[in-house]
Amino acid sequence: MVLTDSHCHLDVSEFDTDRDAVIARARQAGVTRQVVPAIAAAGWAQLKQVCVPGSGLFAAYGLHPMFLSEHRPEHLDQLRTWIERERPVAIGECGLDFFVEGLDHVLQQQYFEDQLALAREFDLPVIVHARRATEAVIVAIRRFGPLRGVVHSYAGSEEQARQLWEHGFLLGLGGPVTYERAQRLRRLVASMPLEQLLLETDAPDQPDAGHRGQRNEPARLPVVCETIAQLRGVAPEVIAQATSNNATRLFRLPG
Numbered sequence: 001m002v003l004t005d006s007h008c009h010l011d012v013s014e015f016d017t018d019r020d021a022v023i024a025r026a027r028q029a030g031v032t033r034q035v036v037p038a039i040a041a042a043g044w045a046q047l048k049q050v051c052v053p054g055s056g057l058f059a060a061y062g063l064h065p066m067f068l069s070e071h072r073p074e075h076l077d078q079l080r081t082w083i084e085r086e087r088p089v090a091i092g093e094c095g096l097d098f099f100v101e102g103l104d105h106v107l108q109q110q111y112f113e114d115q116l117a118l119a120r121e122f123d124l125p126v127i128v129h130a131r132r133a134t135e136a137v138i139v140a141i142r143r144f145g146p147l148r149g150v151v152h153s154y155a156g157s158e159e160q161a162r163q164l165w166e167h168g169f170l171l172g173l174g175g176p177v178t179y180e181r182a183q184r185l186r187r188l189v190a191s192m193p194l195e196q197l198l199l200e201t202d203a204p205d206q207p208d209a210g211h212r213g214q215r216n217e218p219a220r221l222p223v224v225c226e227t228i229a230q231l232r233g234v235a236p237e238v239i240a241q242a243t244s245n246n247a248t249r250l251f252r253l254p255g
């Protein structure tokens with residue numbers, strides 16, 4: 001079974017002491033590729049260093065809405081330079097977070113829209129963070145499209161999922177789907193088009209129900225895959241293959 005983790009933060013300091021072992025465990029678990037989205041401009045150099053060519057790790061560069069206080073307008077110019085020079089697989093993590101208090105909505109919207117415009121200009125997919133903001137994300141995508149991308153750790157409605165699909169967006173699903181109380185999410189996962197699905201861990205965050213409170217890591221992706229397979233009544237291999245193909249297509253990953 002070959003899996004692709006479409007969203008994990010292997011570059012962050014939580015992995016500084018054992019990053020190689022974490023990657024080795026992922027490979028052993030069949031997770032052969034990871035997409036690693038950025039958080040803030042100050043971390044791009046470290047991210048590049050972690051995503052060595054040939055490692056199966058693929059960097060995306062961008063400005064994460066939760067780290068709004070670290071972003072400066074000039075970082076958008078720097079992002080353009082990084083995109084031109086590094087040719088990343090995507091722009092992100094970008095998006096809107098209306099859940100965390102104290103994050104200015106207007107300013108978030110500006111950074112998000114500027115990154116959508118860059119994605120359009122460079123024909124790159126976007127990796128979108130949408131917390132309590134799925135509707136606003138859809139409005140922005142409509143305005144700046146045509147675009148393609150993924151709304152990671154999807155938590156919106158079935159109707160919003162349909163709208164995102166129509167606008168070229170896939171949904172990333174991870175640890176939250178393993179919680180039995182996540183009824184709405186589990187219903188959605190059971191019935192959504194398989195072509196719209198990506199698997200993710202969001203490591204070091206969002207561990208599965210069996211590892212509550214622990215640091216998450218990409219080697220746990222099979223648990224997400226098996227849960228979704230069970231919910232859809234198919235073999236895990238079917239989900240693994242389809243979601244890996246979806247990731248290859250969206251991010252234009254090598255084989």
Ligand SMILES: [Zn+2]
Pocket residue numbers: 007009037093202
């Ligand atoms: Zn993330």
